[in-house]
Amino acid sequence: MSVFKPVKAHFSEDKDLYESIKNIFGFYPGNIFLYKLALTHKSVAEEIKEGVKDSNERLEFLGDAILGSVVADFLFKKYPFKDEGFLTETRSKIVSRIQLNQLSLKLGLDKLIASSSDKQSNARSILGDAFEAFVGAMHLDKGYEFTYRVLVDYIIKVHIDLEELLKKDINFKSKLIEWAQKERKEIDFKVIKELGQGTEKQYVVKIFIDGVAYEEGCDFSIKGAEKLSAEKTYATLGIDGQDD
Numbered sequence: 094m095s096v097f098k099p100v101k102a103h104f105s106e107d108k109d110l111y112e113s114i115k116n117i118f119g120f121y122p123g124n125i126f127l128y129k130l131a132l133t134h135k136s137v138a139e140e141i142k143e144g145v146k147d148s149n150e151r152l153e154f155l156g157d158a159i160l161g162s163v164v165a166d167f168l169f170k171k172y173p174f175k176d177e178g179f180l181t182e183t184r185s186k187i188v189s190r191i192q193l194n195q196l197s198l199k200l201g202l203d204k205l206i207a208s209s210s211d212k213q214s215n216a217r218s219i220l221g222d223a224f225e226a227f228v229g230a231m232h233l234d235k236g237y238e239f240t241y242r243v244l245v246d247y248i249i250k251v252h253i254d255l256e257e258l259l260k261k262d263i264n265f266k267s268k269l270i271e272w273a274q275k276e277r278k279e280i281d282f283k284v285i286k287e288l289g290q291g292t293e294k295q296y297v298v299k300i301f302i303d304g305v306a307y308e309e310g311c312d313f314s315i316k317g318a319e320k321l322s323a324e325k326t327y328a329t330l331g332i333d334g335q336d337d
Contacts, residue, residue, distance in 0.1 A: 110205065117200050119247050123234045127152070131226035134208035134219055149226035156229030159237070160188055163244045186258050187249070189265075190328040193221035199252055202227070221328065266323040269300075272332055278303050282319045285309065300326045 107125050114128060115121050122128050135148035164184050172180065186192060197203060197220035206223050232240045249255075266282075273280040279302070286297035288311070298318035299309040308329055310321025 113201075113205055117202065118231075118243055120235070120239075120243065127230035127234050128227065131156075131230040132202075132206050132223055134206060134223070136208050149223060152226035152229035152233075153222050154229070155232065156225035156227065157188075159232045159240060160225060160228045160244065163241050164188055164249070166241070167245055167249060183255075183259065186261060186263060187253060189263065190221045190324050191263070191265075192253075192258070193224045194328055196248070196252060197221060197224045265327045266320055268332075269323045269327050272327075272330075273302065282322065284315060284318070298322045302326075 107129065110125065110128065111121055130147070131149045131152045133147070133149050135150060161184065164187050165180070168175075168180050168183055168187075172183075202223060203220055206219060208219055228240065228244065231243065235243075270280060281301045282298055283301060284296050285299045288295040288297065295311050295313050296315045296318045297309055297311045298315060298321075300307045300322050308322050308325035310318045310323070310325060312318040312321055
């Protein structure tokens, strides 16, 4: 893997970001703008057109897909005799919002994120989003194969304890419901939208707690969408740390 330092990094106003990325991920960026965008939360993003902000949300969408693909390929090769159920569950644990939040903190990515002063209240949501956005930026800047090697060699093999992760049984919907019952809060999973038709139909589920809207998830089944929305809401509420 090339770690050649661009000449512009010596003189750029972003030289600290160049060095931080090199220290964390083992390479120097090519297009630094992509990484700055990946680390820009919507709370401080500028509106580039009506309703659209110059934030990391689009890169997050791309990074989520790339990360899922890399992890799936890695697990498929690492566990040649495990069935689809095991591979799916293990991938879900690795790319879960809780895991990515903790990983971002461990890497020190939280120190590079630009967000509003109320970042702390939503820190656990921001961190995982930024990590996925960073993966999207890396893919656009360096390509899939490069991104694959960085994620496997610098992240999965170094910072993720697979044996420990496999021991965890994480059902975010159940945990969220248990939390709501303990706190005497009313929780509701609502299908707010249906996308596509036939075999391509997807469901969007949003969680409401005491009537207040929280996160949403999208999947080809209502159950899957509920699971995704529960995971995101669990992280946003910051209750994951209470179970460690």
